[in-house]
Amino acid sequence: MKKIIFSTVLALSPLMAQVSQEIISPDVTYTLKEGKGLDSVQANCSMCHSFGYILNQGKQSHMFWDEKVHKMINAFKAPIAPEDIPTIVGYLSTAYGNGK
Amino acid sequence: MKRRDFFKTAAVVGVATVGSSAFGSDTTTRQPIDNRPISKINFPEKRPMITYSDRPPLLESPREVFSQTITPNDQFFVRWHLPEIPTKNDPDTYTISINGLVNKEYKITLKQLKEDFEQVEVTAVLQCGGNSRSAFQPTAGGIQWGSGAMGCARWKGVRLSDLLHRAGLKKDSEWIGFNGLDNAAYYQTPNFVRELHLSELDDHVIVAYEMNGEDLPYLNGYPVRLIIPGYYSDSWVKMLSNITVTDKYKSLFFMDVAYRVPDNETESETPDHKFKTTKPITTMNVKSVIGFPTNGEVVAYGSQLVVRGVAFDSGIGIKDVFVSVDGGKSWNTAILDDGKAGRYAYRGFRYSFKPETYGDVKIMAKAVDKLGNEQPLAEDIKWNHGGYKYNGIDVVTIKIV
Numbered sequence: 001m002k003k004i005i006f007s008t009v010l011a012l013s014p015l016m017a018q019v020s021q022e023i024i025s026p027d028v029t030y031t032l033k034e035g036k037g038l039d040s041v042q043a044n045c046s047m048c049h050s051f052g053y054i055l056n057q058g059k060q061s062h063m064f065w066d067e068k069v070h071k072m073i074n075a076f077k078a079p080i081a082p083e084d085i086p087t088i089v090g091y092l093s094t095a096y097g098n099g100k
Numbered sequence: 101m102k103r104r105d106f107f108k109t110a111a112v113v114g115v116a117t118v119g120s121s122a123f124g125s126d127t128t129t130r131q132p133i134d135n136r137p138i139s140k141i142n143f144p145e146k147r148p149m150i151t152y153s154d155r156p157p158l159l160e161s162p163r164e165v166f167s168q169t170i171t172p173n174d175q176f177f178v179r180w181h182l183p184e185i186p187t188k189n190d191p192d193t194y195t196i197s198i199n200g201l202v203n204k205e206y207k208i209t210l211k212q213l214k215e216d217f218e219q220v221e222v223t224a225v226l227q228c229g230g231n232s233r234s235a236f237q238p239t240a241g242g243i244q245w246g247s248g249a250m251g252c253a254r255w256k257g258v259r260l261s262d263l264l265h266r267a268g269l270k271k272d273s274e275w276i277g278f279n280g281l282d283n284a285a286y287y288q289t290p291n292f293v294r295e296l297h298l299s300e301l302d303d304h305v306i307v308a309y310e311m312n313g314e315d316l317p318y319l320n321g322y323p324v325r326l327i328i329p330g331y332y333s334d335s336w337v338k339m340l341s342n343i344t345v346t347d348k349y350k351s352l353f354f355m356d357v358a359y360r361v362p363d364n365e366t367e368s369e370t371p372d373h374k375f376k377t378t379k380p381i382t383t384m385n386v387k388s389v390i391g392f393p394t395n396g397e398v399v400a401y402g403s404q405l406v407v408r409g410v411a412f413d414s415g416i417g418i419k420d421v422f423v424s425v426d427g428g429k430s431w432n433t434a435i436l437d438d439g440k441a442g443r444y445a446y447r448g449f450r451y452s453f454k455p456e457t458y459g460d461v462k463i464m465a466k467a468v469d470k471l472g473n474e475q476p477l478a479e480d481i482k483w484n485h486g487g488y489k490y491n492g493i494d495v496v497t498i499k500i501v
Contacts, residue, residue: 021188022187022188023144023187023188023318024144024187025143025144025154025155025157025185025187025319026141026142026143026154027154027155028139028141028151028153028154030153030154047285047286048183048284048285048286048289049153049155049156049183050153050154050155052151052152052153052154052158053152053153053243056152056153056243056244057239057244058239058244060239064238064239067241068241071241075290075353075357076284076286076289076290076353077286077288077289077290078286078289079286079288
């Protein structure tokens, strides 16, 4: 009898919430190319977002990446040190650049 | 046609093709990127989807989902702006606070929401303003979505106006700010607060706790989110926790900078000459997407093919969907569903034909709304810096063997 009551309670609980436990979102690995400045990109960019964001932009110009890094600093207030900016932009426009 | 004439025509066509492709490689809008691989990893309550990022999660529905007029919850696209999303929301203690210019701060529990107010339902399309962004060239800033950052669901909840009425708006109330429980990694980062004018918040706007008869999936904003039918999804705040009423517009990054288009008639600009003034993207333009067949599908010669897809707009209503199977030379009227799901829902369309040639066949779909607005060809859509509001005629190429 005890067992039946227990299972009834279990069966009812999903009505309250589809998921009653802590949600675990998977980690997906987005690997960036090796290159000069990758350390700085890893340290600065991954605080806020996965590298999927970088890879998804495709190959882009130096100006494009420079604008993106400044957007992160100005709009999103990413605490990127001024001396790290050329390193990050340099890495991105080399590893994911279009030659422009 | 005389042989000489044929060569003349051919020469002209040849020049035009070379000319447009040389130009087109950089600055002409094209079909959004399609057939991206589906991830092998699935997210909570989701089937494996096209996955752009895990933190914050960005998931796109594959094209075949759009052969149905209701998007299954486990295939519904996901887009968050900030990386810190609560991993557990307790339905017994979850509350939404309404504060600011109200008689007294008003807190509503999930239970009160479900029991103390009139329950309403609306079937509405949720589409990211940047859906199909990958169509724009040069690359417009943001996630390079294909056509799957959209979905349509039956939402159940309570009218926002009923909640505001219960809280008691003071007479100077004008702006309503909405915030959810997601947070940035740094506290200096602006919160994803949306601010709407009271005049935009009619009785169609609801605070929903149910999606297609189930709890909202966690990644779609469990336990409650804002539903603003006809509007792009940037203001459909997920895990809605705070509603603040003010008399003045507050300056906010996500309102003042993001999700805006040039404030001119064609809502366009060029990368070198960005238009100075912008306006919010607000209501959706007319669009259709083919769900079946999908690009690259191989079909046996002589078999009957039923093209299926969905069409929608901001609630004006779909009048017609036309399908072309000859590269846009002739257009045929598709059969629409009964439209009973309402004017904010997907209107399903289907068109049956028997391919009569071998090789590649281009299937195109074009929706027209009741005011006569119709989808333009992709190449006629002009660029905007955020890559918003793409609504080009959809094209799927199949192979007949």
